[in-house]
Amino acid sequence: MKFNIFRSANGSEGGPKDPTDVPRMGGQVLPHAEAERPAERQDVEIGFDQPAPETPVRPATSDGEPMGPIKVAARDVSVFYGDKQALYDVSLDIPDKTVTAFIGPSGCGKSTFLRCINRMNDTIPIARVSGKILIDGDDVNTRAVDPVLLRARVGMVFQKPNPFPKSIFENVAYGPRIHGITESKSEMEEIVERSLKRAGLWEEVADRLHQPGTGLSGGQQQRLVIARAIAVEPEVILMDEPCSALDPIATAKIEELIDELREQYCIVIVTHSMAQAARVSQRTAFFHMGRLVEHGPTEEIFTNPRERRTLDYITGRFG
Numbered sequence: 001m002k003f004n005i006f007r008s009a010n011g012s013e014g015g016p017k018d019p020t021d022v023p024r025m026g027g028q029v030l031p032h033a034e035a036e037r038p039a040e041r042q043d044v045e046i047g048f049d050q051p052a053p054e055t056p057v058r059p060a061t062s063d064g065e066p067m068g069p070i071k072v073a074a075r076d077v078s079v080f081y082g083d084k085q086a087l088y089d090v091s092l093d094i095p096d097k098t099v100t101a102f103i104g105p106s107g108c109g110k111s112t113f114l115r116c117i118n119r120m121n122d123t124i125p126i127a128r129v130s131g132k133i134l135i136d137g138d139d140v141n142t143r144a145v146d147p148v149l150l151r152a153r154v155g156m157v158f159q160k161p162n163p164f165p166k167s168i169f170e171n172v173a174y175g176p177r178i179h180g181i182t183e184s185k186s187e188m189e190e191i192v193e194r195s196l197k198r199a200g201l202w203e204e205v206a207d208r209l210h211q212p213g214t215g216l217s218g219g220q221q222q223r224l225v226i227a228r229a230i231a232v233e234p235e236v237i238l239m240d241e242p243c244s245a246l247d248p249i250a251t252a253k254i255e256e257l258i259d260e261l262r263e264q265y266c267i268v269i270v271t272h273s274m275a276q277a278a279r280v281s282q283r284t285a286f287f288h289m290g291r292l293v294e295h296g297p298t299e300e301i302f303t304n305p306r307e308r309r310t311l312d313y314i315t316g317r318f319g
């Protein structure tokens with residue numbers, strides 16, 4: 001099922017049922033003040049006469065492994081926090097069915113750019129975004145797009161696992177229920193089972209679905225959060241340092257899962273770990289001081305970067 005992220009002409013949403021009584025973003029419950037911020041704040045009118053990029057299948061890796069068509073296209077994206085500019089004219093094509101890693105020193109704008117993709121920057125009162133983010137050619141920064149529906153289409157996984165204080169079952173069923181994906185009990189059970197299986201968690205929780213999600217280990221909680229995101233059938237999954245709070249074994253499981261999920265989704269991961277970027281991604285984008293310095297097949301970025309700054313960063317000279 002593909003969500004229609006656009007509001008209908010009368011202002012109601014064009015997608016599935018979207019109750020406004022439960023503020024949430026990327027599957028995460030939000031304080032009301034944040035969730036109720038007007039969606040229109042970020043609308044931008046910037047000249048953009050380039051069409052959405054063509055979507056040929058082209059190599060993702062230097063040895064020619066194919067990648068999917070372009071899913072997310074960013075054009076001249078800048079972000080300001082008050083008077084301070086955090087991101088400068090970032091243009092980047094992000095392919096489908098591929099893992100793209102964002103790397104760069106602390107404060108270079110990786111998370112800021114990630115949050116542009118599902119309009120999470122809307123939740124930061126002083127943030128202002130200009131430029132275009134297109135998903136399958138649709139500009140996400142227009143009045144017509146409902147950010148809540150957008151965030152179902154573009155799921156997000158955070159650094160710290162954030163299951164709801166509900167049962168394992170309810171954590172996963174929550175999204176499909178509020179989006180009106182199904183009202184049938186048996187269908188919901190199927191969705192929950194399928195999502196937990198895809199997230200590699202089913203075997204570990206099948207016999208305790210009605211126990212609290214918060215009772216799971218950190219790594220299991222992170223896979224539960226991924227199952228929750230998957231349950232609403234997103235097209236893009238954004239991960240902001242998803243393993244930084246996990247031990248090496250839990251990290252390995254999440255990395256394995258990311259590798260499996262890329263067959264189906266466009267995945268973008270922010271990571272501080274160069275080794276992780278090398279292990280899980282096929283494409284890498286290197287940011288420095290708010291600018292996208294270079295991007296390309298991960299292997300090329302790590303073995304033969306074009307820019308001196310990239311070389312210095314990956315060899316540990318700064319960062």
Ligand SMILES: Nc1ncnc2c1ncn2[C@@H]1O[C@H](COP(=O)(O)OP(=O)(O)OP(=O)(O)O)[C@@H](O)[C@H]1O
Nearest residue numbers: 081086104105106107108109110111112113124126
């Ligand atoms: N909510 C905010 N309010 C004000 N400034 C912010 C906010 N979020 C980020 N910034 C600033 O924007 C810049 C980019 O921050 P961002 O978090 O995107 O970088 P990052 O590369 O993801 O860093 P890290 O790797 O440390 O998470 C930094 O200078 C940061 O201080």
